[in-house]
Amino acid sequence: MSLTDEALSLLYHLETSETVLKNLLNNKKGRDIVSSLINIMQRGMYESRAYATLLLKNILEVAEPMHIMNLKPLVFTEVVQILEDRISHKATKAALHILVNICPWGRNRHKAVEAGAIYVVIELLMDESFSSDRRGPEMAMVVLDLLCQCAEGRAEFLNHGAAIAVVCKKILRISQTASDRAVRVLLSVGRFCATPALLHEMLQLGVVSKLCLVLQVNCGSKTKEKAKELLKLHARVWKDSPCLPRNMILAYPS
Template sequence: MEEIQVPPYFICPISLEIMKDPVTISTGMTYDRENIEKWIFTAKNNTCPATKQSLTCIELTPNVTLRRFIQSWCTLNESHGIERFPTPKPPVSKPQIIKLLKEAKSPKLQMKSLNRLRSIASENDANKRCMESAGAMEFLASIINKNVNEVFEDEEGFMSIKDEALSILYQLKLSENGLKSLISIGNGEFIESLTRVMQHGSYESRAYAVMLMKDMFEVSTPTPLLSLKKEFFIQVVQVLKDEISQKAKKASLQVLVNVCPFGRNRVKAAETGTIRVLVDLLLDSYEKRVCELMLILLDQLCQSAEGRAELLNHPGGLAIVSKKILRVSKVGSERAIKILHSISKFSSTPSVVQEMLSLGVVAKLCLVLQVDCGSKAKERAREILKIHAKAWRNSPCIPNNLLSSYPF
């Protein structure tokens, strides 16, 4: 059979396949829509794959002429097994989104319009960015900021307007600039609105609120994180305690990790029962990343006197921290040892020193010196053992096989 020569300008430079829906980007290069959308939106690249030039905008212009040439060529070569690609569905446009947002301001059309926006956002990443540029983010945030929360009945039952707006806003997976804009709305007003959702919302909405907050805080500057109120910590910790879902648990932990490098926040977190919840959850947690986040957060909190006091007040505080050494990961071990280092250096009363010995903490630290777990971890373990050498090194609680590694 005669080999078919495909015209080179029909080939997408990314996938090296015939383009089904050619679109042109700001650099003038043409790609298949699916491939360039993955490149820009999924892989988060901001350059042209072929020329490496920066993209001045992310608008994808359909190359209708080239698409028709490709379709005609496919039809002419049908006898050779070439299938003609169907004409693609036109993408959603900014004017369409703006029209929907205007309709959504009408109480009678609001839920219907929100359902349509949800459907559009679920189709692809290009639609999400189109919605963001058309002002969907600001509109949805304004609904969430309202003190009233209208409830409508649809085919699936009763639905809260605020819940629907929040789920769509999270689904948009906003750009970094979009997330920063949310933080700055009303001088922290939107963070307070999400805090209220975590307090009064459904389980699903509370999960969306903390997951959206995680995305926001990951790109935030320190300033808005320094003015968080005590109520914020109470509600994030409550979401963590309720274990709504694994995603919500990780998001809650990440939110607290992002805000607790700051001293005032550490105190607020300690005072709102964060450490008690963390220790209780650690007792039954085995997933690597979850344990790492908990130990990172405990380490941050134990850098304050209030945090160390709360850990020592928990009957299982020292025990669970010690237990996680060498059982989670290198990161987990380093953080657990760092927590014990903070306790030893700043809060080591005679009763605490004796408790560490009876719980097997000392034996675990001796074991750390014998295995490969990072130079920093070993250095801190050695320092802890030296600080309390007078009380510990001759103790019968330390197994003979580990006593040889005690640093004299």
Template sequence: MAEIEVPPHFLCPISLQLMRDPVTVCTGITYDREDIEKWLFSCKNKTCPVTKQSLLDTDLTPNHTLRRLIQGWCTLNASFGVERIPTPKPPIDRTHIVKLISEAKRFPEKQIKCLRRLRSIASDGERNKKCLESAGAVEFLASTMKSIQIQQDSPVSPVWGEAAIEVLFHLNPSESHLKNLIHNEGIQFIESLFHVLRLGNYQSRAYATMLMKSAFEVADPVQLISVKSELFQEILRVLRDQISNQASKAALKLIVELCPWGRNRIKAVEGGAVSSLIEILLDVPERRACELVLIALDQLCGCAEGRAELLKHGAGVAIVSKKILRVSHAASDRGVRILASICKHSANSRVLHEMLQVGAVSKLCLVLQVDSSFKTKERAKEVLKLHSTVWRNSPCVPVPLLSLYP
């Protein structure tokens, strides 16, 4: 196709690719369906990309005439390797989805067939996802997951659960839908996700983790405070199993989201969070993941139990010190905060000696010299002053760094 010139009006104005399913918006401009749906629904734009006019009506009208012209042009240029684009399937009708869900509710034996059909519909573009949401598919999937949790001994339950959570994840429910779910279903929706986290296959557990992260981001404080200790154990299991980068980041964000509330820090510590996070920090290659681990450890070191666990781990202080000045300003700030928490609340002669041995004191001196934030430098200076009688004249601190000692 590179050897022939494509008529400009056959190209989508957004992607400049040959249109496969041309549709016209209310401003009269024609786009490829996939591109304009992504522009409107995924990117949440409310204007026409070409005219910049506001789109008060987001209905997309198929441009059959242009589509036939494109198909004819493809046929004429088949000898150049141009493949004829297939006639697109008509957009799904909301009435059809409502009928499908209604039948599944009335006839349980049709449930798995319905879930597979919903999964197929959801994979056909953003418009279909919006149509599914408006037809009540999100609520239906949530109720299906709840019923599966109750019927967990049924031989078909795992299949239903995997299908239901996959569709729900790919639907990517809007914030308002998630809020409604949590408001109407309350703890039941979270319990359903926890059930999948505990018993599902790897992929289902990944979906459950990412959905739970989105759900807790819009949850009420009461729901954040009342999470079970077992939830942290399952979140940490997702991290240890390394299902995917996406699932691991969602798990880390979940811990960060939950820790500030109520007794959640202690619940996380009891679930083994500190040692698991240190093990991840020893081997984490990606900057953002490293920052999230340090944020979580900083939160957990806000309680005595968390600090005790970090100090009990042979590599705890060493790996936190190592990450300072090696990852990012944000990571350095969190690393210094962790060391400050330990020095202020949990310091004894053994801890202070360990900090000298693993280079934490030298690293704090370096923080004062390099381009760090003002708050990070002030915190490092405060820690160094706090234990200057022990550290200042130690042979463990390199002589060039002693001049930086406050």
């Protein structure tokens, strides 16, 4: 372990209090620390990059909204790179956690999309080893939901050939949270990006059947409402399709 690794490890394991972290962020040295962590994430060795990501997660968790909204694009680029490199399970979850915390703001969604977050998160969800731990896929679905709330995010989502299938597959397989976010993602693209080709693809990939199943099983009422909304939105195309199994046709909302 290098000196940098040891220093970062020590700093991380000190478990600095929220008050100290906030005070640190509110002065120039705090801003320098964020820049330093990003620099390590960009150029450091694997272990240093992992600890830098974990520390950045802790720091941004207590940051004021104005600080988060003013994060530079490089922050998003390096966080996404951590996800792509998959240097450790902890670092991957920390990077997802960072995106969950900083992407509720519109301008940050654009930065995350431009950094390639959509593609990388979908690729993560395609990895069965990643999906073995519930929390990781849950956060990944939250990130997709946040990013698909902007037009650029929806466009990038649909540019990935496996996106619809991957998200559909996660419904009712991981947790209520993951199912809810997956349905929200499908509703976003189904509401704002509907084309005959997309609606046909969703039908062929089993999205419509899965949404009908959501209405039949014990899951959250909000999830059911969103599934019902999407089904009703495109009932003219989907309801009488020969691709839809009879039992699902009977479950289709009127």
